[in-house]
Amino acid sequence: MPARRTFRSAEHADLIQLVRTIAADELAPRAAQAEADEEFPRDVFRMLGEVGILGLPYPEELGGSGLPYEVYLQVLEEIGAVWASVGVGVSVHALSCFGLATRGTPEQQQRWLPEMLGGELLGAYCLSEAHAGSDPAAMTATARGDGDGDGYVLNGAKAWVTHGGQADFYKIMARTSGAQGDRHGISCFLVPADTPGLVSDVPERKMGLTGSTTAALRLEGVRVPMERRLGAEGDGLKIALAGLDAGRLGIAAVATGLAQGALDAALAYAQQRHTFGRRIIDHQGLGFILADMEAAVVAARATLLHAARLKDADLPFSREASIAKLVATDNAMKVTTDAVQVLGGAGYTREFPVERYMREAKVMQIFEGTNQIQRMVIGRHLDRDNAGAITRV
Structure with missing residues (x-):
């Protein structure tokens, strides 16, 4: 059951539908074998660049699409739900372009950024x-x-x-x-x-x-x-750290997508598998696990989108980015582990994708700043920020 989404424009909804189609038709058929073979899908990034996905969050005057981060992160979610390695790669590529897009001279941007955002350069x-x-x-x-x-x-x-x-x-x-x-x-x-x-x-x-x-x-x-x-x-560390807040949102989005993919796989299995004359989803013990998985995914998505909306409004979002990264990746680890449990012995085999999802979720808690670091960041913000401020956007 794909994620339910709402958008302010039909254009944004059409974009998500396009990405969902690409994910289903181009990424899903390749993901399992490429991961098993440890194959780096360079051609996939070229393709994503050609259709404009790599430049989505960057301004149109720099060769991007000027897309709100709220929408871009949902694009990452759709990719992460099918192939997490590609979702992470798109997020890292966006992070690698950040310094040039924000601190480069016009001459530097004109010379290098078009090929970077267009996918010719990874x-x-x-x-x-x-x-x-x-x-x-x-x-x-x-x-x-x-x-x-x-x-x-x-x-x-x-x-x-x-x-x-x-x-x-x-x-x-x-x-x-x-x-x-x-x-x-x-x-x-x-x-x-x-x-x-x-x-x-x-x-x-x-x-x-x-x-x-x-x-x-x-x-x-x-x-x-x-x-x-x-x-x-x-100025290097300032440039590096300025991009990390956005990068943390990217990883949070991929983790949320990964959790959604694990939930979808577990739900499909629970609806088809029968024990004691009933579908296993009809057994309260399994039904409650699936309900908790759904709640975790939806909560992560809400936290992520809240941070994205602050960013889109040019408001401080560092604390919220760390919260989103912490919540989304911890939830992804829990959801993917539960997905294996729902499938039982089958979930521990490579015949089903949930064991791979569980292995992939673990690193989400580590890179772009470990979740222990995120807790430190959040604590420092709590000590100095006016957490109860109300801003009219």
Whole structure:
């Protein structure tokens, strides 16, 4: 039973129907085998770029569609319900374009953004390091002047890079000044994948999202011209963190879609499977589990859309983004686990997709800031924000 949605315009409703059709016709038939084969579906991202999905949340003057985030996130949900690796990839690509779209010069935007939003170029976001994940200010990767004043030389390593080894460009944060822990000495660079010295390691062997390549990235004397720096020197961490709130909403949307997909699979099974002369959905014990799953999905969606509406109204939404990421991903873990339980022994086999959904849900609680970090963020906001403010939009 697909999610029930309401929109302010027929255009937005038509878009969701188009995405739902693409998901059913193009993504669903490939997802299980591609995940089993650990195949990265690069052609899928080109196709999504061609139909305009990769540029949906960016302004029309930059080559996007100018879509409200409230609608864009529901697009991500529809994709995530069928193929989470692709949903995550779309969200990460949008995050990798964020610095150029918000802090790039008009010349930089005109030169690179059209191909990025059109899907010709696939992006990756490089903030974390092996010992600087939740604490990005602890990064040690450096970008030092090349001596000629024409650019920088990058050295170090980045960890957990989604699309590592598959991306066409990398948005890389590296230290241009200051010591480890200095939040003001980090800068942001847009680096082409074929730059000499940019080396991707063997992809990580993961328990889920195996169709989404994750790899460490080594920076071995990578020379980057001055024109590839985004924003001013030292603004890198600001650029990186500014995009994370939107990125957290993207992951929350994919997690909500994943939970919806698990619920749909469990519901279909419960309506068809019979025990003791009745469908198993007619047994109160199973019916209550399904009811709780539905409540969890709907609650996550409502939380997500509330944060999106704040963003669309240009109001602060950082606290709500963390709440949405926390609620949606925790709920996705619970819903996918319950989906396996509904199917019983069958749910533990690869004949049905719910075991894959359960494996995929786990990482949603970890990336874009662990859910423990989200709780810290929410607590800090509670301490300083006026939580009871009423704003007329």
